[in-house]
Amino acid sequence: MGEIRWKIGDEIFDLGSCGWIMGILNVTPDSFSDGGRFFNAEKAVEHGRKMIAEGANIIDIGGESTRPGAEPVDEAEEKRRVIPVIEELARQGDALISIDTSKAGVAEAALKAGAKIVNDVSGGRGDAAMWAVAAEYHSGYILMHMQGTPPTMQLAPRYADVVSEVADFFRQQSERAIESGVDCMTLAFDPGIGFGKTLEHNLSLLRNLKRLRVPGRPLVVGVSRKAFLGKISGNNGSVEQRLFPTVGFTSLLRFGGANVLRVHDVRPNLEALRVADALRRAT
Numbered sequence: 694m695g696e697i698r699w700k701i702g703d704e705i706f707d708l709g710s711c712g713w714i715m716g717i718l719n720v721t722p723d724s725f726s727d728g729g730r731f732f733n734a735e736k737a738v739e740h741g742r743k744m745i746a747e748g749a750n751i752i753d754i755g756g757e758s759t760r761p762g763a764e765p766v767d768e769a770e771e772k773r774r775v776i777p778v779i780e781e782l783a784r785q786g787d788a789l790i791s792i793d794t795s796k797a798g799v800a801e802a803a804l805k806a807g808a809k810i811v812n813d814v815s816g817g818r819g820d821a822a823m824w825a826v827a828a829e830y831h832s833g834y835i836l837m838h839m840q841g842t843p844p845t846m847q848l849a850p851r852y853a854d855v856v857s858e859v860a861d862f863f864r865q866q867s868e869r870a871i872e873s874g875v876d877c878m879t880l881a882f883d884p885g886i887g888f889g890k891t892l893e894h895n896l897s898l899l900r901n902l903k904r905l906r907v908p909g910r911p912l913v914v915g916v917s918r919k920a921f922l923g924k925i926s927g928n929n930g931s932v933e934q935r936l937f938p939t940v941g942f943t944s945l946l947r948f949g950g951a952n953v954l955r956v957h958d959v960r961p962n963l964e965a966l967r968v969a970d971a972l973r974r975a976t
Contacts, residue, residue, distance in 0.1 A: 697952055699911050700878035701789060701809050701833035708911050708952040710974070712966045715751040715791065715955040716744035717917065720774040721758045737778045745788045747959040751810065754778055754803075755793030759814050759888070761847040771799045776806050783807025791835070795819030797826045804830040812913075814839055814888065817866050828874035835881045835913050836870065838862050840889025850889045856901045859884050863907050881911040881953065892921045899942070902950040915955030916942050917962075936961065944969040 697709040720737045741752050756774035757766040766774075771794065783790050783806065791810035792803035797820040800811045804826070810833035817823055817836060827834040838859045840850050852858050863882045871877050884898045884905055895916075898905065902912055916922065922938040923929040936958055943954050943962045947969035956962040 697909060697911050698878065699833060699881060699952075700831075700876060702831055705878070711970055712947050712951065713750040713953045714748065714959055714963050714966060715753050715913065715915075715953050716741070716747075716749035716788075716959045717915075717955060717957050718744070718752055718754045718778070719758070720754060720756050720778055734774075734777045734781075738781045741778065741782045742785065744959045745782070745785060748963045749788050749959045751789045751791050751953070752782055753791040753793050753810075753812055753955060754782070754808070755812075756799070757794065759793075759843045761843065761887075763843040765843075768796050768798050771796065772802050775799070776802055779803050779806040779808050789833075791833070795823070797822035800832075801826045801830070804832055809833060810835065812883075813837060814885070816862065816885075817870055824870050824873035824875050827870075827879065828876070831876065832879065833881060834870070834875060834879050835883055836863065836866055837883035837913075838885040838888070843888075846889035847887075850891055850894060852894060855890065855894045855897050856904050859898060860905050863905060867907055867910075877910075880907070881913050882907055883913040883915065883955075886914065886916050887919045887921065892924055895919075895921050896925075899946060899949065902946065906950060911952040912950055913953040913955060914946050914951040916946070917954075917956040917958070940965045948973065 699706050699708055718741050754775050756771040779790055790808040791812045792800055792808045793812045794800050795813050795815035811827055812835040814837045816838055886895050917939045918932045918935045922935040926938040928934050940961050943965040
């Protein structure tokens with residue numbers, strides 16, 4: 694199965710033998726799947742506690758939507774949305790807290806409030822100060838690939854070879870992060886499914902996760918409720934109706950090499966993950 698160890702703060706976690714679930718908590722009015730449902734801090738905390746009770750290893754809290762076409766949010770507003778939620782959930786202590794942001798100022802405030810992981814959709818390109826923050830706080834750092842920016846990324850994404858280009862991006866950005874003082878053991882990588890990719894690009898990346906692996910480092914993958922699931926399953930209804938294909942992908946992607954699955958629906962995906970891990974361990 695291979696040794697995959699992730700250093701987060703003062704702890705080192707083994708992700709080789711057992712996959713993790715990252716629960717998505719959008720404290721936004723406009724996210725594609727649940728925009729507005731958890732914009733109120735009390736509702737967000739309640740939902741975070743529910744996901745923790747269902748078995749989430751990480752709660753990923755974001756205050757700025759990154760759906761296609763989303764408009765940016767200023768730093769002060771992003772902090773206002775997420776910091777009270779992080780503080781409250783960090784007190785519970787039963788799951789690691791991740792801050793989903795590309796702004797160094799938001800990341801630092803979140804880490805001071807109790808977050809342990811920075812999930813950077815810009816892959817280190819959004820804010821030159823981000824890696825210094827990750828290095829100073831010894832946080833876990835998820836480096837994601839995105840072609841373009843949320844307002845423009847789905848207009849006309851193009852690659853000569855999407856798998857090779859994303860793999861090259863991971864290697865180049867990991868070298869830059871390490872040169873900036875980030876501990877290589879704290880790095881994890883996300884191919885950014887749906888972030889500047891067509892349906893064919895998404896499927897190529899998901900089919901070839903092993904080619905994307907930076908040796909020894911965790912792969913984080915998020916397909917939960919995304920539009921391409923409706924296209925390939927034949928169910929183009931509401932986002933909630935994309936649960937079944939999401940759960941199916943959780944098992945398949947775990948076999949393909951994913952270590953952390955980023956999902957909206959914790960319990961059914963955790964059960965799928967446990968089934969996949971049981972089969973992987975079987976002799």
